[in-house]
Amino acid sequence: MSTDTDADARQQLIDLAAEFYDQFERGDVPSMTLPTRTKSNIEYDEASDVWVYGDRTSTRSANSVRGARKLLKAIYTIEFLARQLDEDRSSTLRELYYLSESWDAEEAQFNGQDESNKLVEDLEIVSEVKREDFHMRPEESGATLIGPLELIEQTRRGERQIHCQQDVGEGGYQIPNNPDTIQFTDHDIDFVLCVETGGMRDRLVENGFDTEYNCLIVHLKGQPARATRRVTKRLHDELDLPVLVFTDGDPWSYRIFGSVAYGSIKSAHLSKYLATPEARYVGIRPQDIVEYDLPTDPLADSDVNALESELEDPRFQDEFWTEQIELQLDIDKKAEQQALAANGLDFVTDTYLPERLTDMGVL
């Protein structure tokens, strides 16, 4: 945690406030311009291979009561964050939401956590400072990873050197909220396997997949937290490891892969920092449902809508995904990772993954 970053972040926030100040002084209506955060304003950035916000912007202006409230909340939040940095403290997004209750201006208080979360993201975008550097962290404990990796973590209680296979229990090493506080020191990893569900992660650990194949198993825990995505990106970039994503075979899981590989719509401003465009999708693929004759559920209406919307999602515009999604719409089925157990508990580690990874040239 460098004081430089903190001071920078703080300065950025104050500059933002100064911008409002100048607007007032010029007699202008205070406003804040942000990229439009919708799917249609996501563009592929060829230089970095990730999806970033496009040119379209929206303006929060004090011209409307709504806009004015947003800006008032923004300036109160800026003040809070600046003080937090000043005092070298940190807080969770949820704490920010509750804290707003104590603010003197009722109009500045948040109506819900979505609103405060979104505002922090807005501030990240305009200040070009990451949330983590504001010392804001999410609620949930980070996800875990397990595998032949040695690292040093800067904790508030000093440096800790940890081997992520030998120094941890079966639960694995917990990724800190700001993974930039860790340093990779040594490893024996051949590839990184990101797994969506806890059940499958535990199966792989129980079957010793990480030791057998020198694999680092990262638990995504559903839609992966930023810290998880950042670690994955660093593992790929710094240790030059192939990254593979293993999820359920349904549209929601494809989005999980999408956010690991290309970035999410909400945090497209951080794609360059979070996304691993080289990540590859292992499965479950709709073709697996057919080939392995997996137990399935029929697609719900919402699944179909999600698949159709993915066909238009710029992140899924390639031959592989178009083919798979169309196939799935065609067979009208979806399957979970654990459906592989229909062929025995060891099928996934003995057959499915080795075969697929060999096909993909990883093994």
Next chain:
Amino acid sequence: MTSFQQTLGEEAGIAEELAESQRAISIAEFFEKNKQMLGFDSEARALVTAVKEAVDNALDATEEARIRPNISVEITESGDYYRLAVEDNGPGITREQIPKIFGKLLYGSRFHAREQSRGQQGIGISAAVLYSQLTSGKPAKITSRTKGSETVMEFELVIDTDDNEPEIREERELTPGESDLGDTHGTRIELEMAANMRARQQLQDYIKHTAVVNPHATISFSEPNQEFVAKADYDADLPEETEEIRPHPHGVELGNVLKMLKATDSHSVSGFLQTEFTRVGRKTADNIVDAFRDRHYGREMAWSLPDDDGVTAAVTEAVNNKPAEAVGAFADQVVGELDDRAVDGRVAHHQVAAAVEAAAEGVEAEAQFGSTVRENVVEGVWAAITGYGATSEDEETDDGARIRDDVRAHADAATSVQKDDAVVVAFADRLAAKFVPEAEDPDLRRNRLHRDTVRDYVDRAADMTEEREDATFGDTARENVVEELWGTMVTVPDDPPKVSDLAADRQGVGDLVAAMRMTDIIAPPTSCLSPISAELVEAGLRKEFDAEFYSAATRDAEVTAGDPFVVEAGIAYGGDIEAEGQARLLRYANRVPLVYKRGGCAITQVIQDIGWRNYNLDQPGGRGVPNGPVVIMVHVASTNVPFTSESKDAVASVPEIEDEIELAVREAARDLKSYLKKQRSMRKRKQKQNVLADILPRMATKVAEVTGRPEPNYDDALARIMNNVLVERETKENGDSQTVTVRIENNASTKELPELTDIVTAEPSNLTDGASVVEMDGEWFVKWQPEVSSGDEAVLEYTVATDASFDLSVSGVEGPKLTVTN
């Protein structure tokens, strides 16, 4: 407008008829039998009617004399009876005028006058006098002082129920101090009658509503329970005097025409039409007379002329004992005259007669053809034309071929091409048979027929054709044939009957009325109407209702059934008007409030059918009278307001009038809509301003805190956000004096005309052009009213002593739109 003759023609006409038919019985009995119609059916209602009559009388009397009316209505209890006293400041009345005012009950001499007048009941004050006399036995007391007179005359008057004449019982000359009458000239009528106050609300409504449509008048009202005064609006002028117009031919009924025929000095129908009706000149009269002839006498069928030889032969045949040369010349003349008269080669019987007449006169020098000879020639030629009734038996043998050919041609022209030719021919031949002249009947011989008869011929021929030929001959086809034939037929030259004869001929008068209806006549003039005007409708509402918003509309005059009419509407909204429940409806006919039968009135119905939600008013179910603090006023002014019944409480549903009512109400409502819309947006703006006025200062404070700078000025930003007009006053010291700069920045989307007044305690100098200074008691009023376009700014500058204090105010810009910073 005569003040004492309240009756509006027709109404009295009906009453007169009624009275006439009951002459055998006493006037008291007549009154008793008809009191419902006269508005005296209950004791409660009788009082309202009496007040109405007396007030209408008083208003008319004062207006006629061009005096601003000041009228008082007092109702007091008097033993078992109620005493009504109505006093005006009119010109007063003399003894000689008494019979005129209290003239025979229900008689109107000018029954066909067309003029807008208040007289709705058509009975005048005399009915009220009679009612009080019959119920209380007390005479009416009339007190009057004419203009310039030193004394007051007091009369006690009864109506003699035997001969229906007013009779003065007592007569006193008093000094002004002795009488009850007010300071100057005027008339006071006191009546004692059986009555009750159950219709108190209607009574008050009547007075209040009368005040709305007579903003020029002051009316005070007192009754045992309360009293109030509706004060005149002194900006409101007296209504313009109306001109009386003669009736319009499209608006008269048979009964009226009958009476007019009896009363007129004209002898000819044409003269009668031109003198007694409006918009009838010579040409129109001719058109009406032609239409009358067609209806009254019928037209004559015109048939194709035979060739010249045929005519010559017929003429020669009909003339005996004349030199052949003369006969030849005469025949030639007849041929020529017929050709001149023929239309499309066809002539009618009277044209033949005229041709023969002219030919005989043409050859007078050579030979005399007497009337018998002429008649013979006419019939001979007519026989040659129709092919029937020829005296000689030579070549005219083909039974009815001539007529048949003509009728076939007409039938062919009138029927559609889809019709089978054989069917048309069969039909035409049957029809032609109907036209065969019958020697015994002069009309049939001449083929002189009414249109109905032609239709009857066509129907019979068509029915037969349908039966025999199994063809269809619909109503349209039949009517087309009639139209074709009627078009060919010729109006006869017969003179219409003399007026005196016509008056005795109900059928003939019916034909005349129908002829007047059929003839195109331009609409009547509107000078006979005296609408209140939108301005005064608004003034009246303003006077009687303390509202936030008023609007009014007056439509242009329209005509229905020959009567010109004008509809006006007014709306008052908000303020002290009762917000609970339905809107109040004020209905008027010729400036008189209608207080009964609200539901049955066309005005109410039109208002109920309007979608008031479109005008931002609450209307449960999207139909009915809207809810809310609204007064809707509608005035129908006409020379003849159509009522649903004799009691004249509700306007009847006449489409033309309903349309105008709707348009007038909608016009007034449009203004209400934009007002309500604006009010709503102002309210929103106000709310927005309140929220932003809270948020922006807090934002400014926080921004200052975070940046560690002094608090920024946010007024400009606020003004801009609110599309506001921003007025800023700045001063710059310059030794002993200071330069004051007032800057007006218009951020609104429209042009603004703010009025600035800056009151300073020292004399200002170096004022910007356009600003002015007025000194009052040691204070200087700097006044400035610049025009500032949207997005523009205007600057006022002046110099004043440094120690001068100031007080800046701005008007002319709506409050929520204005931000003033000192």
